[in-house]
Amino acid sequence: xxxxxxxxxxxxxxxxxxxxxxxxxxxxxxxxxxxxxxxxxxxxxxxxxxxxxxxxxxxxxxxxxxxxxxxxxxxxxxxxxxxxxxxxxxxxxxxxxxxxxxxxxxxxxxxxxxxxxxxxxxxxxxxxxxxxxxxxxxxxxxxxxxxxxxxxxxxxxxxxxxxxxxxxxxxxxxxxxxxxxxxxxxxxxxxxxxxxxxxxxxxxxxxxxxxxxxxxxxxxxxxxxxxxxxxxxxxxxxxxxxxxxxxxxxxxxxxxxxxxxxxxxxxxxxxxxxxxxxxxxxxx
Amino acid sequence: xxxxxxxxxxxxxxxxxxxxxxxxxxxxxxxxxxxxxxxxxxxxxxxxxxxxxxxxxxxxxxxxxxxxxxxxxxxxxxxxxxxxxxxxxxxxxxxxxxxxxxxxxxxxxxxxxxxxxxxxxxxxxxxxxxxxxxxxxxxxxxxxxxxxxxxxxxxxxxxxxxxxxxxxxxxxxxxxxxxxxxxxxxxxxxxxxxxxxxxxxxxxxxxxxxxxxxxxxxxxxxxxxxxxxxxxxxxxxxxxxxxxxxxxxxxxxxxxxxxxxxxxxxxxxxxxxxxxxxxxxxxxxxxxxxxxxxxxxxxxxxxxxxxxxxxxxxxxxxxxxxxxxxxxxxxxxxxxxxxxxxxx
Amino acid sequence: xxxxxxxxxxxxxxxxxxxxxxxxxxxxxxxxxxxxxxxxxxxxxxxxxxxxxxxxxxxxxxxxxxxxxxxxxxxxxxxxxxxxxxxxxxxxxxxxxxxxxxxxxxxxxxxxxxxxxxxxxxxxxxxxxxxxxxxxxxxxxxxxxxxxxxxxxxxxxxxxxxxxxxxxxxxxxxxxxxxxxxxxxxxxxxxxxxxxxxxxxxxxxxxxxxxxxxxxxxxxxxxxxxxxxxxxxxxxxxxxxxxxxxxxxxxxxxxxxxxxxxxx
Numbered sequence: 001x002x003x004x005x006x007x008x009x010x011x012x013x014x015x016x017x018x019x020x021x022x023x024x025x026x027x028x029x030x031x032x033x034x035x036x037x038x039x040x041x042x043x044x045x046x047x048x049x050x051x052x053x054x055x056x057x058x059x060x061x062x063x064x065x066x067x068x069x070x071x072x073x074x075x076x077x078x079x080x081x082x083x084x085x086x087x088x089x090x091x092x093x094x095x096x097x098x099x100x101x102x103x104x105x106x107x108x109x110x111x112x113x114x115x116x117x118x119x120x121x122x123x124x125x126x127x128x129x130x131x132x133x134x135x136x137x138x139x140x141x142x143x144x145x146x147x148x149x150x151x152x153x154x155x156x157x158x159x160x161x162x163x164x165x166x167x168x169x170x171x172x173x174x175x176x177x178x179x180x181x182x183x184x185x186x187x188x189x190x191x192x193x194x195x196x197x198x199x200x201x202x203x204x205x206x207x208x209x210x211x212x213x214x215x216x217x218x219x220x221x222x223x224x225x226x227x228x229x230x231x232x233x234x235x236x237x238x239x240x241x242x243x244x245x246x247x248x249x250x251x252x253x254x255x256x257x258x259x260x261x262x263x264x265x266x267x268x269x270x271x272x273x274x275x276x277x278x279x280x281x282x283x284x
Numbered sequence: 285x286x287x288x289x290x291x292x293x294x295x296x297x298x299x300x301x302x303x304x305x306x307x308x309x310x311x312x313x314x315x316x317x318x319x320x321x322x323x324x325x326x327x328x329x330x331x332x333x334x335x336x337x338x339x340x341x342x343x344x345x346x347x348x349x350x351x352x353x354x355x356x357x358x359x360x361x362x363x364x365x366x367x368x369x370x371x372x373x374x375x376x377x378x379x380x381x382x383x384x385x386x387x388x389x390x391x392x393x394x395x396x397x398x399x400x401x402x403x404x405x406x407x408x409x410x411x412x413x414x415x416x417x418x419x420x421x422x423x424x425x426x427x428x429x430x431x432x433x434x435x436x437x438x439x440x441x442x443x444x445x446x447x448x449x450x451x452x453x454x455x456x457x458x459x460x461x462x463x464x465x466x467x468x469x470x471x472x473x474x475x476x477x478x479x480x481x482x483x484x485x486x487x488x489x490x491x492x493x494x495x496x497x498x499x500x501x502x503x504x505x506x507x508x509x510x511x512x513x514x515x516x517x518x519x520x521x522x523x524x525x526x527x528x529x530x531x532x533x534x535x536x537x538x539x540x541x542x543x544x545x546x547x548x549x550x551x552x553x554x555x556x557x558x559x560x561x562x563x564x565x566x567x568x569x570x571x572x573x574x575x576x577x578x579x580x581x582x583x584x585x586x587x588x589x590x591x592x593x594x595x596x597x598x599x600x601x602x603x604x605x606x607x608x609x610x611x612x613x614x615x616x617x618x619x620x621x622x623x624x625x626x627x628x
Numbered sequence: 629x630x631x632x633x634x635x636x637x638x639x640x641x642x643x644x645x646x647x648x649x650x651x652x653x654x655x656x657x658x659x660x661x662x663x664x665x666x667x668x669x670x671x672x673x674x675x676x677x678x679x680x681x682x683x684x685x686x687x688x689x690x691x692x693x694x695x696x697x698x699x700x701x702x703x704x705x706x707x708x709x710x711x712x713x714x715x716x717x718x719x720x721x722x723x724x725x726x727x728x729x730x731x732x733x734x735x736x737x738x739x740x741x742x743x744x745x746x747x748x749x750x751x752x753x754x755x756x757x758x759x760x761x762x763x764x765x766x767x768x769x770x771x772x773x774x775x776x777x778x779x780x781x782x783x784x785x786x787x788x789x790x791x792x793x794x795x796x797x798x799x800x801x802x803x804x805x806x807x808x809x810x811x812x813x814x815x816x817x818x819x820x821x822x823x824x825x826x827x828x829x830x831x832x833x834x835x836x837x838x839x840x841x842x843x844x845x846x847x848x849x850x851x852x853x854x855x856x857x858x859x860x861x862x863x864x865x866x867x868x869x870x871x872x873x874x875x876x877x878x879x880x881x882x883x884x885x886x887x888x889x890x891x892x
Contacts, residue, residue, distance in 0.1 A: 005716045014707035015720060021704045022726045025764045026738075029745035033737075036744050089640055092633050102876050105885060110868040111644060113818075115825035115842040118861040121849060122647035125654055125858070130662055132650060162647070165640075173885055185336055186369035188356040189440075190383035190430070195632075197357075200382075204373040216732070223734025225828055230849065240736040244828070247740060253747075260740045267733060 037257035055258035071238040072266075074228075075221040078160045082217050085161075086168035087176075087210060091202055093169070094176040105173075112166035120230035123159040124150055127231070155231040160224050168217050175209040176202075215274040219267050239263055286347045287312040288333065288438060288470060293342030295328050295494075302328040304494040306342075310487075315464050315471045317481035320491035321517070326474045327442055329491070333472065334440055335359050347437060357386075361438040362431030366446055368423050370415045370430075376402075377411030380430045387434070401429040404463075421452050428460075432467070439464070439471040445480065457483045478518050482506070490514045506557075512626050515555035522561065522596050523626075524618075527551040536618075537592030539570040553626045558599035560622035563587060563606040569615030575608050591616060648865065655858035662853055673859040683856055686844040689755075690824055693840060697762035698819035702770045702812060704763065709774035713781075724771070731768035738765055739832040746833060758834040762823045769822065770815025773884060777811030780883075810879045817875055821868050 040050040058064060093104055126132045127149035137143040149155055183205065187197035203210070225240040237245075239259060247256035288310040295303040303325040310316050318326035331337040333344060335356035343352045351359055362383075371379050378385075380401055381394040389397075395411075402408050405425040415423060424444065431439065444460075445453045461484045464471045475481055481488045482502040489499040490513075498510040509515035512523055526534045528550060566572050573591025580586075585605040587598045596616065600606060608614055658668025677683050708723055730738045742761045746752040781804065789799050827842040835843055841864070845857045875881060 011715065014711045015723070018704045018708035018711075018727070019723055021764065022723060022767070025742075025745075025760055026726055026730055029738075029741035032744045032748055033741040085640065089636065092636060098882065102881050105881050106869060106872045106876050107644065109872045110865055111648075113821040113825050113868045114861070114865060115827055115845075117827050117842045117846045117849070118651075118825070118864065119647070121845060121857055121861060122651045124849075125662065126647045126650045128662065133646070162643070165644070170885060177882065180367060180369065182365040182367045182369040183371065185334075185356075186363065186365055187371075187382070188336070189334055189359075189361060189363040191357050191360070191386040191434070192382075193355075193357050196386065201371055205371065207373065219732065219734065223736055225736055226846070240734060243736050243740060244832070247743065247832070253744065256740060257744065260737050263734055264737055 033257045034261055036254055037261050039254045039257075041252055041254050055255045056262075058255060059258075059262065067237065067239055067242055070236070071222060071240070074157065074160070074236075074238060075218045075224075077157060078164055078221040079214050079218040081157075081161045082164045082168040083210060083214050086165060086172055086213070087203065087206075088198065090169050090172040090176045091179075091198065094173070094179065095181070101177075105170075108166040108169055112170065116163065116224070116226040119159060119163050120226050123155065123162065123227075124230055127155050150231045151233045151236070153232065153236055156228050156236050159227045159231050160221055163224070163227065164217050164220055167220055168213060171213050171216055172209065175206055179205065211274055215270055218270065222263065222267065287314075288472075289345045290329075290333070291343045291345070293329070293332060293339045293344065295325075295332060295337060296340045301494050303332070303339075306491075306494075306496055308489060308496065308499065310470060310472065312347075312470055313468045314486045315461065315484055316473070316487045316489060317485035318472065318474045318489050318491060319476070319478060319481040319517075321476060324491040325494040326491050328494075330440055330442055330472060330474050333438070334361060334363055359438075360434065360436055361440060362434070362436040363440040364427045364431050364442065364444045366443040368427040368447070370423055370427060372416055374415070375411065376407075376413045376415055376418075376426055379415055379426060380411075380433055382430065383434045397433060401433060405429045420448050421456070424448060424456065428463075432469075435467075435469075437470065439469045441471070441473045443474055443476070445475075445477075453480075460484060482518075490517060492517075507622075508624055509555055509626065512553055512555065515624070515626060519557065520597070521555045521557050524554050524556060524592075524594070524596070525551070526554055536571055554618070554623040555626055556618050556623050558586070558597045560619060561596060561598035562617040562619070563589075563598055563600075563608065564615040564617050566613045566615040569617050571616040571618075572613055573616060575610050575612050575614060578608070578610060580605075589614060589616065648862075651858045651861050655855055655862050657855055660854055662855075673855040674863065676854075676856040677860055677863060680856070682839070683841075683844065683860070686839045686841045687860075689838055690840040690842070693755075693758055693762060693830070694820045694823040697759045697766065697823050698770075698816050700759060700763035701767045701819045702816050704767050705770035705774055705815065706812065709771055709778055712775070713778035724775075727771045728768050730765045735765070735828050739829045742829065743832045753834055753837040755834060755838055758830055758838065761829050761833045762826065765826070765829050766819040766822055769818040770812070773811045773815035773818065774808065776884070777808045781807050811884065814875050814879060814884050817871050821871055824867070825864060 035049075037055055038051045038053070040052050040054070059068075093101055096104075127134075129135075129146050129148035132146070132149070134143055134146040134149065138146050179202065183201050184194070184197045187201045188194065192200060222238070223240055224238065225244060228236050228238045228241050240263070243256045243259045243263070246252045246259070288308075290306055290308040293303060293306045294301065306325075306329060318329060320326050328337060332339050335351070335354060339352060343350055345351065346359075371382065374382070377395075377398045380398050381389075384394045384397060398411055399408070402410055405428065407422060407425060410422075410426075415426065418426070424447075427444075428441075431441075441460075445456050448456060457480055460473075464484075473480075473484060485502060487499055488502050488505050490497045490505065492513050498505060498514045500508075505514065505518055509518065509521075515521045515523065524536060526536045528534050571591065573589040573596060575587060576590050576595070577588040578585065579588070580602075583602070585600050585602060587600070587606060587608065589596045589598065598606070598616075606614070653666045654662060655673050656669055656671060657666040657673075658670040677687060705727065708727060711717070712720060712724060739761075742757075742764075743752075746754075746757050746761075751757050785803055785807075786799055789803050794802065825842060826840075827846065830840050831843050831846075839847070841860055845860060848854055848857050872881075875884070
């Protein structure tokens with residue numbers, strides 16, 4: 001069965017259902033959302049088909065600017081933390097025996113599939129005053145009295161890193177497990193200690209993968225909606241929180257749609273940037 | 285005592301013994317080939333010499349110093365991997381200078397040494413090139429230069445030529461040998477190709493099942509194989525069972541062979557190389573067989589004879605090809621000088 | 629080196645386990661308070677999941693949604709992955725991009741898009757809209773596993789079957805389908821588990837008419853705490869571990885996640 005171009009009309013058959021589904025239930029909703037972002041909001045929460053740029057105009061407010069800035073900063077911080085922990089961890093995992101790898105992969109997949117709600121609940125419990133980490137420390141005599149560690153920026157950041165870490169590891173896994181093991185062995189025979197070999201051979205050889213992972217985790221973190229709400233104060237709320245707030249509670253769909261479109265553009269721009277940067281490096 | 289010594293080295297993976305009680309002495313400046321089929325333990329042995337695996341038992345000494353537990357990066361050796369393992373993110377020059385950079389050698393010194401090595405491997409001016417677009421032969425030489433940058437005491441190569449095509453491989457075998465002789469560096473090469481071993485080595489170490497079957501100079505391995513495995517692995521041979529009577533006169537295929545005395549062992553196997561099998565008219569020998577196949581390869585002629593229930597192969601040069609036809613009964617003659625009694 | 633590696637694994641392991649340990653502890657607390665270390669021991673909160681009407685119906689809703697949407701996702705992904713493997717049609721790759729997009733973009737976007745769509749089309753709030761929404765949202769998972777699976781098929785197997793007289797249909801049935809089955813199963817399992825846990829798309833599309841377990845937990849977080857939240861979390865974690873453990877047991881997990889054929 002050679003790979004060949006479709007010959008007859010019937011050959012396109014298999015494509016009909018998936019293409020149809022994707023167009024109707026993804027492309028069209030997406031397009032609808034873009035259209036709604038230009039609509040005019042009415043009193044009482046309805047909106048009328050129109051073409052106004054009011055919604056996008058609200059981007060220019062200081063408030064929006066602050067939220068946007070914070071969202072980007074938070075996502076970047078989480079991405080950096082996850083990659084900094086994830087790269088050495090995934091590397092060590094890829095060197096481990098098959099059994100160890102499988103065990104860890106099952107653990108990581110299980111945590112990855114855990115709902116953002118549950119992770120939020122788990123961390124708010126862990127950081128609470130009555131049932132958390134500080135209670136444990138008090139019990140061990142390391143602390144005088146229990147303290148609530150949430151809501152706070154640290155809480156949001158930690159929980160988001162927790163959520164994104166399994167994702168980071170699974171994104172890095174294919175590249176690291178396919179890395180030629182003789183590269184580090186060669187480095188060791190040439191006199192580099194194992195740690196030195198990691199930083200001078202593994203990390204540079206996987207430059208592009210690491211950059212791509214940073215971008216992917218950044219986008220992943222950008223989408224975090226519940227954790228900033230559950231573990232942070234209003235000043236810690238991100239763009240995603242704002243979008244849902246506007247859509248559901250403020251009944252301002254057009255504005256929410258506009259922000260969503262903006263979020264997409266930012267994500268796409270980043271992906272494009274990473275792609276471009278990767279191309280530049282290869283050409284050099 | 286300088287040179288490399290392996291003393292009762294064993295490596296177990298669970299219950300599997302990859303290397304079983306191996307002892308070997310490699311004098312300074314010699315070229316040793318570890319030769320054997322896949323899974324015989326040769327690569328495992330080399331990895332222990334390099335420190336990439338630790339022996340379960342035994343010790344390894346280099347230049348009088350016990351290096352058994354010394355970590356790889358402190359052993360100051362040079363190793364070429366089967367995959368070559370050139371760092372894709374570094375240039376040719378940076379690859380070669382890697383060991384120097386790790387040891388804090390000055391940039392100027394690094395450059396000097398790199399240029400020196402590049403001219404040694406006949407690739408001058410390649411320093412700033414990327415390693416990714418070069419030919420197999422070029423990458424091979426760069427891997428060698430990189431390993432030799434610090435002038436190590438020990439030079440290890442794991443199936444270094446397996447990725448090259450046949451013609452290039454033959455040329456590299458000679459080049460490698462000449463390089464080693466020029467530098468006088470103690471070298472160990474792992475290979476499964478016996479021609480390679482015969483070409484390059486001072487000592488060939490034949491391994492199988494995690495043990496050393498024989499360690500000797502190439503010609504000795506060929507002429508005096510220690511056992512049937514070595515005899516069969518190196519070149520081709522005829523393995524023929526024999527019995528002796530009380531006076532040491534041998535009987536093969538049931539007939540006593542006049543003039544063939546093989547010592548006093550009661551019975552055993554001899555190895556007779558095809559070029560040492562003489563075909564004579566059937567009247568002239570008590571050993572007889574029937575010609576089943578004649579293969580004329582141009583440069584040599586192989587005659588297949590069935591005798592005593594097994595197949596004997598005789599090889600002769602075209603000029604002296606035996607005048608036989610398929611189905612003809614012929615006589616066979618073995619010379620005691622070239623019939624090697626095998627240990628097992 | 630080994631000590632350093634051990635320590636690192638331990639540290640990360642502890643980080644990952646700590647919140648879950650606390651949640652598990654909270655779930656066995658006797659009284660309906662949020663307390664750790666647990667005061668008293670009771671497994672009743674696990675029973676609550678099934679005994680309490682509201683929690684039970686939420687569980688049922690979640691399971692049904694997950695089972696159906698994962699199946700639908702698979703149904704969409706399979707022909708697409710097959711087509712891309714079988715045919716040379718560069719323009720068709722756009723559909724692969726579309727398949728990957730919903731999952732890689734921030735979920736809020738997909739959720740909002742679907743919300744506007746269902747609202748505009750008038751079907752907003754009906755349970756089946758959640759099934760389609762989840763299916764599209766998660767189509768990436770079976771698509772990725774199937775693409776991996778198809779690319780792992782040695783074409784010479786297919787060619788050998790052809791020389792022995794099998795036509796396209798027979799080849800699919802006897803050679804390709806058995807080879808692709810593990811990837812279908814794992815794709816379904818991933819989508820199932822993720823759908824079970826998914827919050828925002830479900831919330832935005834049917835949150836007002838139907839409660840899935842994640843939605844219920846979030847509402848409980850706002851309006852009234854109960855240890856059942858903790859027991860559900862542990863319960864879901866156990867389900868996930870079971871599913872992935874089963875995949876690991878019967879399949880080649882490292883390979884499914886991108887490793888080459890294992891040779892360790």
